[in-house]
Structures are given as C-alpha cells and as structure tokens.
Amino acid sequence: MDEVVVVRTGSGPEVLLVHGGASPRTTWGGLSSLADRWTLAYVHRRGYPPSPAPRTGRQDYEVDALDLAPLLVGRPHVVAHSYGVLGTLAAVASAPDSVRSLTLIEPPLAFLVPDDPDVARLERLGDAVLTHGMDTDPAELREFLRVAGAPVDDGPLPDGVITGVRRAHGGRLPGESRPRLDLIRRAGVPVLVASGNHTAALERICDALAAALDAERAVHPGAGHFVAAAPGFAERLDTFWRAHEN
Template sequence: MGDIAVVREGSGPEVLLVHGGAGPRTTWGVLAPLAERWTLARVHRRGYSPSPPPRVRQDFDEDARDLAPLLVGRPHVVAHSYGALGTLIAAAAVPGGARSLTLIEPPLHYLVPDDPEVARLERIGDAALTHGMDADPAELRAFLRLVGASVGDGPLSEGVVASVRRAHGNRPPSQARPRLDAIRAAGVPVLVASGGHAAAFERICDALAAALGGERGVYPGAGHFVAAAPGFTERLDAFWSRNPS
C-alpha cells in the first residue's frame, strides 16, 4: 500500500503534526509562522491525498504502525482528535521516540467513566462513524458541531457530507486503549490542550493530563480546532523550547 506522505517545511528541530478527521491544511495551516524556527512535518493519514487509502478503513492501530517509524528522529509530536489515538499507541510502542507530545481533544472516552456528557459524546460519535449520513439527523448535527464542522440549520454542505462519508465505517475511538502508563514511565513531556467549548472534551483532557503527568491548557476561541485559538501558537513554541532534548 506504500508509505504515508509527510510534507515538511521550515528549518530547525522537527515537529510531527498528526491531523484527525479534518485534513492537514485545515488543522495546521495556522501554525505556518512556526516554520521560521521549526521544521513542520505534516503527516497525511491514510485516505488523505497524497497518502494511499487505508487497507480496510480508518483505524488508529494502522495509524500507529505508520507513525512509529517517524519517531526514530525523536521529533516533537502534536496530534489532534482521532489522530491522537494512533499517536499515543505509537508513542507507547517506541518509548522515548517522541521528544514531547501535545494532544488536542482526543476522544478517549473511557478515561471518564459514568459521566453523562462524555457518554453522550461517545454515543453520537460512534453513531456518526457507524451509520454515516443514516445516523439520527439531530445527533449527527450535534456531533458535527462538537468537532468543528460548519453546520447551520439548513442542509449540510457538500464538504461536510463528503467528510461524513469519508469517516463512515471508521474504527470507533471507543475501542482505543493506548498504554498511557508506558508513555508516563518514559518521562515524555506532555501538553494536553482543549478549546473550552464542550464539557466532555474538557473532562477527557483533564483526565488524560492527570494520567500522563502532563501540563494542561485551555485555549478558547476556535472550538475543536484548538490550534487556531489565540495564544496557542505561542504556547507550543514555548513548550517545545523548554523541552529541547
């Protein structure tokens, strides 16, 4: 099936950028100014051109197999949403492979059991992946809004429909169980970031930061696409600079 594509720009220490359901440009375009001091390596997960399609479906274990070889050079790693699942699995499989980890609103629902907001996020997210455009319309719209899609009261746009169809059949994140203990034992510096727009993501990120012994940051203003929030670029730059080796 071939290797996944990684597009690099800039100079300086490498930062591996792993997108989620949205593509690399949408997720990471706002970080372009950081290329003055860092080499930004934008991963294109399988199914996102120019990378090859997934073997069967989008799957965080397949993502992890693709990402693990990219950790050989000990890059800083920033991962968003679904992309954080494979990133965490790869980081646990290659102890010390990541110079640092920045994790943005990953759907690790199991970290917050018996929480109604988290349980709802898990339910509507799994339904969107399992049923696609045949999911309950109200719940599908609610999920799309939570993950940053531009959704109004009228018909869904062609772009949003295409995204739903691309995600249809993907492996549900509720099945992911990354070895967080291995990452913490390796002493990897961690920053867990959220956008302050949804209680479920805030609680998941709180629990993840506690499990990894990591730093925690909330950056409102851009919803699920936290990278575009005011102050986030500066926080990344400072975080990487404080963890040079």
C-alpha cells in the same frame, strides 16, 4: 507506494503533526508562523490525499500507529489532534524514548471519565456517525459535527462536510482504544494536553488525560475543536517545544 505522505515546511527541529478527522490544512493552519523556527511535518493519514486509501477500506487508529512508528526515528516533537491522538498514543507507547515531547488535543478517550453522562453522550454521538455515516439521525449528526468543528448551520450540509462524514463512516471506534498511558508516563515523556473550552465533555476528558500522564494542561478558547487556530496556542506550543528541545 503504500506509505503515508508527509509534507514538510520550515527549518529547524522537526515537529510531526498528526491530524484527526479534518485535513491537515484545516487542522494546522494556525501554526504556519512556527515554520520560522521549526520544521513542520504534516502527516496525511490514509484516505487524505496525497496519501493512499486506507488498507482495510476504513479509518483505523491501529494502522495509523504502524504508519507513524517509522516517522519517530528522528525523535521529533509530536502534536496530535482528535482521532489522530489514538494512533499517536499507540505508536509512542511502543517507543516512548523516540519523541522529544507530545502534545495531545481533544482526543476521543471517553474511557478516562467513566460514569459521566456528558462524556457518554458524546461517545454515543461519535459512534453513531462512524457506524451509520450519512444515515445517522440528522439531529444527532449535526450535533456531533458542531462539536467536531464542522461549518454546519441549519441549511444543507456543505459538500466538504459530507465528504468527511463518508470518509469516517466505518472507522474503528475510539472506544476500542486502550492506550498504554502508563508506559508514556513512566518514560517521563513531556506531555501537553490542550483543549478549547467549547464542550464540557472534552474538557473533562482532557483533564483526566493530563492527570494520567502527569502532563501540563492548556486551555485555549476561540476556535472550537480546532485548538491549533486559537489565540495564543502557537506561542504556547513554541514555548513548550523550546523547554524540551534536548
């Protein structure tokens, strides 16, 4: 089988959850209580078991978009995090009427904020990690991992973090992505853009993305990059989905 695996739990209307560089469990654990009302459909992107390895041997948001397209047939709500936003936007832009709502959490879309030194630095750090993997300058690697929410201190990197860096190594750079935000906005897709107020560059990217999509904006601190685990965020999602359950 070459298809990505989707693990479903709960009952009610479907919510498709698209993780980024971290696993679905790490990314979405804070939303488990919502399974009482919603069917939570956890997509496992390529390279994340039990899904198969990436077709090209690397993480690629364009392949993600192809994988996601058939999962939109039932018109789910869609929530995407970090790198997972890139493929999600591409898939939704190709068929904007196929989703009930779209929630986007801290995506790496630096092009939305040109000439901002903080945003440019964050992009450079991310590109370095994708390009060089564990050979990235150690200080820059740790700086990026902390922004990305990895459990990093001054000691040796945990095995799980090393595995994540190696998985990301060689991935398609986010800066190559130019999603057709105009098509999503023109279709009137209800959009929520969320962030965790832990990194100024990501706040500015999310502000710009919300403006481009005429989206609602939510800021939920307390869990860093893993906004889905932040206090009050699950309740915010439930309210947003209920408002657009049609």
